Amino acid sequence: MATHTAKSPAASQLDVQAIRAQFPILAEKVHDRPLVFLDSAASAQKPNAVIDSMANTMRHQYANIHRGLHWMSERTTEAYEGVRDLVAGFLNAPSREEIVFTRNSTEAINLVAHSFGALLRPGQAVLISQMEHHANLVPWQMLRDRAGIELRIAPITDDGDLDMEAYKAFLADGKVGLVAITHMSNVLGTITPASQIAEVAHAAGALVLFDGSQAVVHHKTDVQALDADFYTFTGHKLYGPTGIGVLWARRALLEQMPPFLGGGDMISTVTFERSTWANIPHKFEAGTPAIVETMGLGAAIEWVSQVGFDAIAAHEAALTAHALQRLATVPGLKIVGNPRMRGGVVSFTMEDVHPHDIATLLDRNGIAIRAGHHCAEPLMRRLGLSATARASFGIYTQKEEIDVLADTLVRIRDFFV
Amino acid sequence: MATHTAKSPAASQLDVQAIRAQFPILAEKVHDRPLVFLDSAASAQKPNAVIDSMANTMRHQYANIHRGLHWMSERTTEAYEGVRDLVAGFLNAPSREEIVFTRNSTEAINLVAHSFGALLRPGQAVLISQMEHHANLVPWQMLRDRAGIELRIAPITDDGDLDMEAYKAFLADGKVGLVAITHMSNVLGTITPASQIAEVAHAAGALVLFDGSQAVVHHKTDVQALDADFYTFTGHKLYGPTGIGVLWARRALLEQMPPFLGGGDMISTVTFERSTWANIPHKFEAGTPAIVETMGLGAAIEWVSQVGFDAIAAHEAALTAHALQRLATVPGLKIVGNPRMRGGVVSFTMEDVHPHDIATLLDRNGIAIRAGHHCAEPLMRRLGLSATARASFGIYTQKEEIDVLADTLVRIRDFFV
Amino acid sequence: MNSSTAERDALYDRLIVERARKPLHAGRLDAPDVQGEGRNPLCGDKTHLDIALNGHHIQDIRHQTRGCAICSAAADLMAERLRGETVTQALQVADRFKALLVEPSSSAVVEKSHQVPLGALEVFAPLRSHKARIRCAELPWVALEEAFSHVDG
Amino acid sequence: MNSSTAERDALYDRLIVERARKPLHAGRLDAPDVQGEGRNPLCGDKTHLDIALNGHHIQDIRHQTRGCAICSAAADLMAERLRGETVTQALQVADRFKALLVEPSSSAVVEKSHQVPLGALEVFAPLRSHKARIRCAELPWVALEEAFSHVDG
């Protein structure tokens, strides 16, 4: 596994052309224009390393895993479990057994809402924030309605930061059993002060889950340094495959939690009367897992680690600064949110042009952005908007693409006014 | 989409060499021997059509689906939803909206246990059989323990068929709300009389779920002809990708059932107070789905349909007959089960040689079979065994491979006796 | 100007942009006979319709729309097209408009088009190749159907 | 005989096959001082151990095993190796046996091997490359640990 911490100045200079050459899709044309893909926050494109790892697994070394006594099965099991080690390293988790593979971040959060939720008692509360993705809101609403758990919503400031004073106040009565907050907003780009959030939560006797779906892509993640209790992310935003996500949780929590799905591989013994559960993490992985996708996730993590998070973070910070500056010059354009720390995501609106129209007209020029509520409707309501346009940047984004975006936005606005 | 019903004599002759050439893994060597892969019932190998479809999606046409207003997202959404049409055709489902994508069969059954289970009342019962895979047992045990639903177990005969008289008796008191039974046993090979099972269940006021994980691979499936209410299968056994499975259910049931996982894409509107659900099938597909794997499943279905189930069924019937005959000549070998109808799965034991030793020694000769309880512990107990060895056959299996298996088993037995 | 730009311009016909910016039939009626509303929860777009009937005829029709250019222009051009029609005719135009937005595959559609002219609404035809935007144009028609669900044709 | 066949034969050493078929130390003791049991729920394998102690020494040891050849032979050869050892020595052999089954990477392992000879148990070394079978050979040692969990070394 590549080291995460290479810090030479050379390492933090990212050769964007060399990187782009590894993403075949970036050579595609859309409406006869070169694809300008500024929608990585929805799902990132995949480098050859990931595509090849999946194809080669299926071509050369594949069988169902666990308990197979033949070579193909043993090798596939080793490779699958090897990715668990990689993920543990990637998150700096204390132990590989704390890594549970899920379909995506959504399933990871649902798993916690179900299985850790079963340990909460009526009268206890779960505290989320106003800027959560539906994935970190709806499962808690379902838990509330099922189990009589109170759901509290910590407000954000007008700039789009978590309101830390209000957050503390929500914890004051000691009823909050779990704080579940995004580590980076997919709408505002806000990177939340996770270790501070954890400290405050722990002081109030609450555990803390971070939705790292956006965050893990942009900087090195260290669940021990954050003092997190649960952490989730999703493969497809990390240049990895669809169909694979990760839940990390402290061992003691996983051990206490009842299983989520029942079936093969998650049991120790089964009789018609009664079943006993396998050890963690297998207790939470029922049925044939996403074997090939797990290999692809491993390849993505190795690939990203090779590029290095210092380089990635520096590249994205430069892009984001450039975007904020260039977009500010577009007449009628308003950036949504002004958080203290921001990842490579910029939401905006334009006077007299609806975000949907922006998106469609950009698309006619080969530029892919997202427009809508970004699965964060309550946040939209808080912002007094029904939709925004959102450009998001990845490891392969070029400064020039942001210029094309800004120039095209000026033309679109001209067209409408 | 290829037609499923081509029935010319030529079509039912399968050109095994031409088919094998499409599976790159079959050219691999294991312990210096050509791979003889007789473990398809655990997971099948993948043809180039599937591998290429996934790789090409990631290379040329990928973005997150649903609500993306740009070309890549619109095209990917169309392709994803196109696979729903394919699956509906594959199962002869009355409507595409009845197809829910899941990770695998296990998740599909858990979804039903959770969401349909929520509609059952304490005192009602779920009826399964003695030959169920853990995937179709443990979720019902969990429902039983959670919701006070009775779990009944219909016995099998010594030959390994469902005991139809006993089955009827279990339904007599009208308390059974759901019958959940495998359409083909992964241990005994038994193909269950599904339409008869459904008829009896319906007459007693029960709905019926078939676990089609093994069955869909071997013959054409028609959920309307079976008069099923729920049907599940899993992509990786159908020469498709891991990470993708299918639940089919009647529209009225899906509409009544509460959602399973919460998150993006499964909602209609979300406020902090309350969410409303999207229409079926989206209500049951939370978060970013296994997009690339869904494309791979589509490719697998098209590929299998092109080969044609007449040809597949004829090929596998011939292989199975040959295997039963050849294995019968191995000294000390006992075939487990003698069902009326059998798919391409044969379990056996050998006097004086434990199934694990059989598997390891076969593996040393490049032959991959499975040994153990096959995720069907209670069935093992019913059979008075702790494990069996199991050879299973697929579209690419050659008669000669079965001969190699039988000859090697003779040598193994000699080695031990 | 290459074909893709041509198509873009076709999609956002001058007429659409103008009507979105300066609708001619926006507003409310003092005493509407029927009302309808269409909402798209996925993007927050919303159209409200007030309709005054004279017997079976649409005497006046006004819309209040918050949405994208496609949605706003569709509402305004719909109001323009339907004023003076009978309820039955209006529903025929609605059917015809829906058909316009899907690929013109069946000859039945072509036939119908001889019966019910769409007029200016034809500008929305390029939406066919923008599936994700079709519901923007359909929203006012959802409101129309709701309004007429209380009227026997 | 190519290398893979050689390896196969190495894995199933004649000794393993013989002891699996005709164990020399199978059975029960009339009055065991300690007992232990190992079960592998994944395959139904099971070993029961009866041990008679004389002070800190293992005076007699018998096993009853239902399992594969690897498991049965491991139980029988373990019993043979441990008879006459002290409890402490037996647990050292156990450690050494576990180390044998993983890649011989650390020098600590090599060092230890000078102290505690495994004797015939060395025949299980090829299991290293058969991870899925390692627990078959470990099962009797699980039973041993359980038996000794009641004895202070």
Ligand SMILES: Cc1ncc(COP(=O)(O)O)c(C=O)c1O
């Ligand atoms: C009969 C049967 N049911 C269910 C399953 C579970 O399938 P999956 O592990 O893909 O969920 C299997 C395969 O393992 C099976 O053979």
Ligand SMILES: Cc1ncc(COP(=O)(O)O)c(C=O)c1O
């Ligand atoms: C902040 C955040 N949380 C959760 C998710 C859900 O991820 P997934 O759809 O992969 O489960 C996303 C992405 O859509 C996100 O941006």
